[in-house]
Amino acid sequence: MEQIARQFKIERAFTKWEDVVAVTDLVSIAAPTPEHKIICEAALSAGKNVLCEKPLALNARDARAMLGAAEQRKLVHAANFEMRFLPAFQYAKELIDEDYLGEFFRADVTMAMERPWGEHGNWAADDARGGGVLMEVGSHFLDVMRWWFGNARAVLASRRTNFPNVKTRDEQIKGNGKTATTLITADDALWCALQFERGEALLNFVTGARYDPGWTINAYGALGTLVIKSGELLGRRDGDLHLEPLAIPKRLEQNEKPNDPLMWGMVKLFERVAAK
Incomplete structure (x- = not known):
């Protein structure tokens, strides 16, 4: 991880997603799909806007729950459709x-x-x-x-x-x-x-x-x-x-x-x- 950070001149590198959520203003989720929901909801609970890779979740129920959590907090929850x-x-x-x-x-x-x-x-x-x-x-x-x-x-x-x-x-x-x-x-x-x-x-x-x-x-x-x-x-x-x-x-x-x-x-x- 440290070697990659030096190679691409990345100032801060993390090995735990919880640390990323704690210190960033915007959380971009590119983790394996089964982990999207838990990371997304943790980021929203911390007051962070979220950009999530597709598929958003493994099923529509979880995807709707993620959207609902963002709407409740009036935060952005966007899919990565570039x-x-x-x-x-x-x-x-x-x-x-x-x-x-x-x-x-x-x-x-x-x-x-x-x-x-x-x-x-x-x-x-x-x-x-x-x-x-x-x-x-x-x-x-x-x-x-x-x-x-x-x-x-x-x-x-x-x-x-x-x-x-x-x-x-x-x-x-x-x-x-x-x-x-x-x-x-x-x-x-x-x-x-x-x-x-x-x-x-x-x-x-x-x-x-x-x-x-x-x-x-x-x-x-x-x-x-x-x-x-x-x-x-x-x-x-x-x-x-x-x-x-x-x-x-x-x-x-x-x-x-x-x-x-x-x-x-x-x-x-x-x-x-x-x-x-």
């Missing part, structure tokens, strides 16, 4: 609110990953600990859909585990012919159809696809189409000849181009919560 703070998503939100799409019909969200899910053998492969494609990846896109088009009114979904036994990442890297595998109990594929307050959406995620095209959002309306493909925003309205990249307003642009755009969005989310 996509809302990325320039392409923020500008798309503005365009949708300005009726760029016209009447919204449907959004298609697709993602394919070349490597199988859970190859590291950590909590993400364990359904009992809140792992899986839905919780780890799909939740981000579901949040974006709710942000753009309102709450879901109806849902039809299917989660699958196509590869229950996956060769561990260490064995893949070594390439020594061993057959060590890790058991996958969480979902590694997801299909979900949703009806929102405005329009509908279809999410289709698959891993172990032997092909990695990234992810794409297509939003279709009566007057136009918006597309976000791996972070780039494109659009076409009636009268336009082609689907073309849309210039992001300077006020939304990233001052510094980060190696990981999601990390930039996370920093912006931290700043927003800390300002509360």
Whole structure:
């Protein structure tokens, strides 16, 4: 711990979450999911705003209890959905609110990953600990859909585990012919159809696809189409000849181009919560 703190020039490092809660103004919870509730409630009891990784809890009952504790104390309890703070998503939100799409019909969200899910053998492969494609990846896109088009009114979904036994990442890297595998109990594929307050959406995620095209959002309306493909925003309205990249307003642009755009969005989310 001390070595890591020195390497990244972190002034204070802790080995117990109780110590973090006692001395910080904002508590960011990135612990294993089964521990989220106890840490969250302790932080709220100490009068601290909370930013919590998803899934918030292992079940809806515990998640509602965490929210109730925050509301009772008039504190912030936010989920770590950083996509809302990325320039392409923020500008798309503005365009949708300005009726760029016209009447919204449907959004298609697709993602394919070349490597199988859970190859590291950590909590993400364990359904009992809140792992899986839905919780780890799909939740981000579901949040974006709710942000753009309102709450879901109806849902039809299917989660699958196509590869229950996956060769561990260490064995893949070594390439020594061993057959060590890790058991996958969480979902590694997801299909979900949703009806929102405005329009509908279809999410289709698959891993172990032997092909990695990234992810794409297509939003279709009566007057136009918006597309976000791996972070780039494109659009076409009636009268336009082609689907073309849309210039992001300077006020939304990233001052510094980060190696990981999601990390930039996370920093912006931290700043927003800390300002509360």
